[in-house]
Amino acid sequence: MKSATSPHAPPQRARRLAVEDYVSGVLSGDVALLARAITLIESNLRQDEERAQQVLERLLSHTGKAKRIGITGVPGVGKSTFIETFGCFLVEHGHKLAVLTIDPASARSGGSILGDKTRMEKLCGLPNAFIRPTSAGDHLGGVARRTRETMLLCEAAGFDVIMVESVGVGQSEITLHSMVDFFLLLLLPGAGDELQGLKKGIMEMADLVLINKADGTNRLRAEHARADQAAALHCLQPATPGWKTEVALGSGLTGEGVPEVWAHIRKFYAELEPKGIIAQRRQQQVLEWLGALIHDELRRRFDRDPRVIARLPGLQEALRHGDMTPVNAAKILLETHTSANSTPPEARKTP
Amino acid sequence: MKSATSPHAPPQRARRLAVEDYVSGVLSGDVALLARAITLIESNLRQDEERAQQVLERLLSHTGKAKRIGITGVPGVGKSTFIETFGCFLVEHGHKLAVLTIDPASARSGGSILGDKTRMEKLCGLPNAFIRPTSAGDHLGGVARRTRETMLLCEAAGFDVIMVESVGVGQSEITLHSMVDFFLLLLLPGAGDELQGLKKGIMEMADLVLINKADGTNRLRAEHARADQAAALHCLQPATPGWKTEVALGSGLTGEGVPEVWAHIRKFYAELEPKGIIAQRRQQQVLEWLGALIHDELRRRFDRDPRVIARLPGLQEALRHGDMTPVNAAKILLETHTSANSTPPEARKTP
Numbered sequence: 001m002k003s004a005t006s007p008h009a010p011p012q013r014a015r016r017l018a019v020e021d022y023v024s025g026v027l028s029g030d031v032a033l034l035a036r037a038i039t040l041i042e043s044n045l046r047q048d049e050e051r052a053q054q055v056l057e058r059l060l061s062h063t064g065k066a067k068r069i070g071i072t073g074v075p076g077v078g079k080s081t082f083i084e085t086f087g088c089f090l091v092e093h094g095h096k097l098a099v100l101t102i103d104p105a106s107a108r109s110g111g112s113i114l115g116d117k118t119r120m121e122k123l124c125g126l127p128n129a130f131i132r133p134t135s136a137g138d139h140l141g142g143v144a145r146r147t148r149e150t151m152l153l154c155e156a157a158g159f160d161v162i163m164v165e166s167v168g169v170g171q172s173e174i175t176l177h178s179m180v181d182f183f184l185l186l187l188l189p190g191a192g193d194e195l196q197g198l199k200k201g202i203m204e205m206a207d208l209v210l211i212n213k214a215d216g217t218n219r220l221r222a223e224h225a226r227a228d229q230a231a232a233l234h235c236l237q238p239a240t241p242g243w244k245t246e247v248a249l250g251s252g253l254t255g256e257g258v259p260e261v262w263a264h265i266r267k268f269y270a271e272l273e274p275k276g277i278i279a280q281r282r283q284q285q286v287l288e289w290l291g292a293l294i295h296d297e298l299r300r301r302f303d304r305d306p307r308v309i310a311r312l313p314g315l316q317e318a319l320r321h322g323d324m325t326p327v328n329a330a331k332i333l334l335e336t337h338t339s340a341n342s343t344p345p346e347a348r349k350t351p
Numbered sequence: 352m353k354s355a356t357s358p359h360a361p362p363q364r365a366r367r368l369a370v371e372d373y374v375s376g377v378l379s380g381d382v383a384l385l386a387r388a389i390t391l392i393e394s395n396l397r398q399d400e401e402r403a404q405q406v407l408e409r410l411l412s413h414t415g416k417a418k419r420i421g422i423t424g425v426p427g428v429g430k431s432t433f434i435e436t437f438g439c440f441l442v443e444h445g446h447k448l449a450v451l452t453i454d455p456a457s458a459r460s461g462g463s464i465l466g467d468k469t470r471m472e473k474l475c476g477l478p479n480a481f482i483r484p485t486s487a488g489d490h491l492g493g494v495a496r497r498t499r500e501t502m503l504l505c506e507a508a509g510f511d512v513i514m515v516e517s518v519g520v521g522q523s524e525i526t527l528h529s530m531v532d533f534f535l536l537l538l539l540p541g542a543g544d545e546l547q548g549l550k551k552g553i554m555e556m557a558d559l560v561l562i563n564k565a566d567g568t569n570r571l572r573a574e575h576a577r578a579d580q581a582a583a584l585h586c587l588q589p590a591t592p593g594w595k596t597e598v599a600l601g602s603g604l605t606g607e608g609v610p611e612v613w614a615h616i617r618k619f620y621a622e623l624e625p626k627g628i629i630a631q632r633r634q635q636q637v638l639e640w641l642g643a644l645i646h647d648e649l650r651r652r653f654d655r656d657p658r659v660i661a662r663l664p665g666l667q668e669a670l671r672h673g674d675m676t677p678v679n680a681a682k683i684l685l686e687t688h689t690s691a692n693s694t695p696p697e698a699r700k701t702p
Binding site: 053056057060061063064145149283286287289290293294295297298299302315316319320322323324325326327328329330333334 | 404407408411412414415496500634637638640641644645646648649650653666667670671673674675676677678679680681684685
């Protein structure tokens with residue numbers, strides 16, 4: 001009704017592109033079109049979501065050729081500086097690098113992301129580097145989905161190294177680990193495990209531990225930290241079967257250790273790719289991702305079901321007064337939800 | 352058809368009791384009937400489940416009066432010995448004590464549970480002590496539900512202290528924390544945090560940390576451990592608002608520190624109950640439990656949906672070959688599941 005010539009078109013700032021435009025643009029390595037394809041993926045509009053999936057499906061056969069590297073560590077460990085130095089090194093050596101960030105809180109704290117981009121100024125200026133923080137969204141799969149799909153787009157656009165950085169709090173390392181081949185954990189020299197958010201789980205995911213900031217007067221402390229962490233790793237199962245997780249020293253500031261990290265990652269692929277271990281990990285990741293998408297959506301549909309929302313306060317009241325067991329309340333809500341699925345609200349009447 | 356007199360009765364070893372029999376038996380403090388009521392709760396038969404919920408609903412107004420204490424710590428920390436000594440102390444001081452165990456793996460490793468009961472011989476012999484490990488089951492809510500409901504039955508039967516022990520691996524401490532008022536963490540003197548499975552999360556749940564085995568030659572090491580843990584706690588948010596988590600020394604073997612633990616717990620209730628903090632925690636726990644029950648069941652129904660199971664291998668194959676995105680596969684499976692909910696399988700035909 002808004003426009004006679006294009007009755008269904010939503011208001012758009014740029015000319016709306018066809019699926020084919022995105023596909024050919026991304027495949028030709030056009031960074032402006034890559035950025036627009038990512039924006040399409042990030043859109044919360046249902047029609048954009050459908051087109052985004054069509055674009056992705058057309059591109060899938062062109063994905064999977066990059067090295068997918070996850071980088072994590074607590075705030076203050078020097079992730080941005082390290083990624084910038086490491087990234088510049090890779091670009092200088094002929095690689096095309098995409099840097100993505102998983103930050104579940106990015107919708108709220110946009111500042112830190114902006115800060116990151118500002119700090120990676122040198123890397124930002126290089127033509128073969130692409131930096132894109134993933135903003136949290138409201139649709140199926142959330143930030144993990146956006147990062148995952150952005151990674152695929154970058155691969156289709158010819159980027160051969162993808163670094164995915166997590167902010168390193170709570171769930172985000174697990175999400176990160178579920179989408180990369182190689183997991184690099186940055187630690188500080190001389191800080192206690194507690195301060196570094198070092199849970200046992202995170203050490204178990206690392207394919208390489210790098211004691212960062214091992215420069216100047218920190219060197220000795222870094223050597224000690226290396227020995228400590230190597231001893232701790234000794235008790236753990238290897239993160240990747242057939243691969244020994246080592247502890248290295250390095251400095252994002254001076255660049256020391258950076259070529260060694262890259263040599264380490266290349267060795268990882270050289271040894272494990274022929275054995276099929278990388279392919280196997282990726283297949284496992286896709287299946288787990290499918291499960292996560294489904295269970296998130298089941299939960300979301302339940303939580304947003306208007307019949308459930310209408311029924312909930314009365315049941316909560318009954319629970320509060322001890323008039324009902326949680327199991328019975330759960331059964332009533334599940335029944336409400338299931339019948340709501342099969343019958344439209346208008347057709348049901350309460351006597 | 353099996354019997355003319357009682358056509359619907361399943362084969363039973365003991366005479367089948369009516370809901371009323373369970374209710375009056377439990378309320379009178381009859382331990383044999385309490386045990387049978389717990390067995391009813393643990394049954395996987397649908398009709399038993401319904402009766403169990405009826406029994407629980409009738410008893411709900413008689414529950415909630417006990418102190419609910421959670422106890423955790425790694426295997427080897429001396430949980431059983433400590434619980435036995437602490438339990439005997441409580442019974443000697445006129446309390447009625449129930450000891451329950453959360454062990455998600457109990458269905459497989461029945462041995463350790465039996466071992467626990469054997470080790471708590473002295474406590475087992477006391478008339479006012481009731482020890483019941485919770486076996487894992489296959490129905491809605493699993494081992495957490497059984498333990499939770501067993502706790503309510505014990506309260507209705509007049510037990511005024513409930514100790515719930517977790518085996519202390521993975522999820523079980525979180526489950527434990529979701530059903531108790533007071534959370535006691537046992538630690539070993541002189542063992543590294545790593546060895547004790549000491550994740551930051553678990554320290555954050557503790558209302559009291561007890562360095563156990565602080566006897567004989569261990570005493571000095573225990574003093575050191577106490578100072579270390581107190582320093583670590585200093586950086587954390589208190590587990591319970593308005594309550595300072597302390598680190599105490601004790602020995603399940605000699606009984607040292609046991610009266611102090613009890614004094615500590617009584618102080619916890621004396622200070623926080625009037626402020627409504629215990630009641631608030633319990634209400635929160637019930638609501639979270641409701642959510643957990645529902646989301647588990649949604650997931651279970653999906654995973655067991657025969658249409659989903661039939662559709663899955665083809666989609667997995669498409670994912671493996673990169674013919675489809677996980678998001679599209681998820682949408683197809685969700686659609687399959689939802690339509691299966693609304694229409695019986697016989698009524699749907701594929702053209």
